[in-house]
Amino acid sequence: MTPRPSLKSKIIDRGLDVAIIGSGYTGLCAALTLSRAGRSVTVFDAKDAGWGCSSRNGGQVSTSIKPQYSTLVAKYGVDIAVSIIKEGHNSLSWIKNFVSKEKIDCSFAVPGRFYAAHSGKQFDILVNQIENQPAELTVEAEVVPRGEQKNELGSDVYHGGVVLRSHASLDPARYHQGILTLAIEAGVSIISNSRVADLKRSAGKFELTTTEGDFVAREVIIATNGYTGKLTPWLRRRVIPIGSYMIATEPINPDLMNELMPKKRVVSDTRKVVYYYRPSPDGTRIIFGGRVTSGDSNLHKSGSLLRKELIRIFPQLSNIKISHSWMGFVAYTFDELPHIGNNDGLHYAMGYCGSGVGMASYLGTRLGESLLTSGADIMGLEKIGFKTRPFYNGNPWFLPASVAYYRWLDNMR
Numbered sequence: 158m159t160p161r162p163s164l165k166s167k168i169i170d171r172g173l174d175v176a177i178i179g180s181g182y183t184g185l186c187a188a189l190t191l192s193r194a195g196r197s198v199t200v201f202d203a204k205d206a207g208w209g210c211s212s213r214n215g216g217q218v219s220t221s222i223k224p225q226y227s228t229l230v231a232k233y234g235v236d237i238a239v240s241i242i243k244e245g246h247n248s249l250s251w252i253k254n255f256v257s258k259e260k261i262d263c264s265f266a267v268p269g270r271f272y273a274a275h276s277g278k279q280f281d282i283l284v285n286q287i288e289n290q291p292a293e294l295t296v297e298a299e300v301v302p303r304g305e306q307k308n309e310l311g312s313d314v315y316h317g318g319v320v321l322r323s324h325a326s327l328d329p330a331r332y333h334q335g336i337l338t339l340a341i342e343a344g345v346s347i348i349s350n351s352r353v354a355d356l357k358r359s360a361g362k363f364e365l366t367t368t369e370g371d372f373v374a375r376e377v378i379i380a381t382n383g384y385t386g387k388l389t390p391w392l393r394r395r396v397i398p399i400g401s402y403m404i405a406t407e408p409i410n411p412d413l414m415n416e417l418m419p420k421k422r423v424v425s426d427t428r429k430v431v432y433y434y435r436p437s438p439d440g441t442r443i444i445f446g447g448r449v450t451s452g453d454s455n456l457h458k459s460g461s462l463l464r465k466e467l468i469r470i471f472p473q474l475s476n477i478k479i480s481h482s483w484m485g486f487v488a489y490t491f492d493e494l495p496h497i498g499n500n501d502g503l504h505y506a507m508g509y510c511g512s513g514v515g516m517a518s519y520l521g522t523r524l525g526e527s528l529l530t531s532g533a534d535i536m537g538l539e540k541i542g543f544k545t546r547p548f549y550n551g552n553p554w555f556l557p558a559s560v561a562y563y564r565w566l567d568n569m570r
């Protein structure tokens with residue numbers, strides 16, 4: 158994780174229009190929108206500003222919606238399915254416009270994604286999906302058979318794949334810093350190292366007890382994603398915190414780097430327990446991630462497991478050293494979709510299932526807008542309800558078994 162600024166805003170006002178809990182992309186984008194519209198907004202974070210996933214992710218920007226169109230149609234019908242997939246497309250085009258309009262210096266690029274098939278069967282499925290895209294949801298994509306794979310990747314392990322041309326990459330911590338600067342310029346107060354420990358409703362307002370004392374707010378936004386805790390038990394029962402692990406290699410010889418990743422694309426594979434990687438923003442290293450352990454946060458162990466997987470894909474790196482190893486908690490949901498809405502007066506956006514760079518920024522902004530306009534557009538994601546499972550209280554005791562099961566399934570698929 159990139160070191161984050163520790164911000165202690167001078168507390169001007171303890172009576173707020175909006176209090177936001179969580180200072181990642183979701184919280185800051187909501188704050189920026191609301192503050193620019195004249196609301197008094199304070200963002201609280203239990204740690205330094207941006208300490209959560211938003212400064213330690215892989216910086217791959219996708220359309221973020223995991224379930225296939227056919228799965229969504231079977232569950233919700235065509236209209237909602239189309240609307241949900243379109244929200245994914247919207248999030249990607251939104252972040253492209255946002256970075257350019259706000260001139261955020263974060264190495265934003267659109268190299269495209271090589272989506273690699275980990276088996277012959279998955280390659281056939283990918284080809285079928287690309288050739289039969291629903292008319293109004295078509296994305297620019299190109300099939301890469303195994304024989305042409307070397308043009309994309311210096312690896313023999315995959316069975317071909319597809320290139321998704323619109324997928325992007327950025328430097329996540331510099332992107333976060335850019336939004337943080339914009340929010341502060343717009344008048345948002347950011348109070349870091351200030352955990353919100355209690356939240357009560359009284360006389361149509363919310364009373365917040367924090368490390369920096371008590372505040373009163375007319376509205377509250379919960380933007381805690383994979384770090385959602387006991388403060389909001391209803392939400393905690395709906396998100397599954399899962400550790401996502403990453404490593405960075407030491408600088409790689411430029412000729413070898415060109416052989417391994419000639420087109421500098423972001424890469425992910427068709428596994429359920431996915432591996433994802435890309436060149437570092439300066440193009441000198443590979444940043445490689447995956448869910449190599451289910452709860453263990455020993456970074457030496459996860460680093461060494463990731464390195465093993467990296468070398469399985471690129472045997473050319475058998476002598477490579479790892480310079481950094483880190484992890485963070487993403488929020489999965491039981492339907493593998495992000496959620497935005499309001500429960501009992503608390504507004505929330507969360508559950509990005511490991512793909513939140515574009516979606517968290519976009520839904521944070523939409524959440525901010527929804528507090529400003531009573532007739533805001535209701536899109537598919539707001540219509541589907543946010544479900545939990547019986548007996549789940551926020552402690553994902555079943556994760557080791559689930560990850561082992563999905564790993565086994567990946568070997569069968």
Ligand SMILES: Cc1cc2nc3c(=O)[nH]c(=O)nc-3n(C[C@H](O)[C@H](O)[C@H](O)COP(=O)(O)OP(=O)(O)OC[C@H]3O[C@@H](n4cnc5c(N)ncnc54)[C@H](O)[C@@H]3O)c2cc1C
Pocket residue numbers: 178179180181182183184201202203204207208209210211212213214215216217218219351352353354380381382383384385386388401402403446483484485486487506507509510511512513514515517
């Ligand atoms: C290793 C890793 C790699 C990833 N790679 C990618 C990728 O390549 N592409 C992609 O799209 N997504 C990726 N993600 C996911 C993405 O980073 C997240 O979806 C996104 O950053 C979520 O943003 P957020 O603002 O909702 O939450 P976060 O940035 O996690 O912020 C939540 C904040 O809430 C704060 N908080 C919690 N409780 C309280 C409280 N009671 N009081 C005050 N503050 C509180 C926490 O301190 C935290 O800072 C990755 C995540 C990880 C961990």
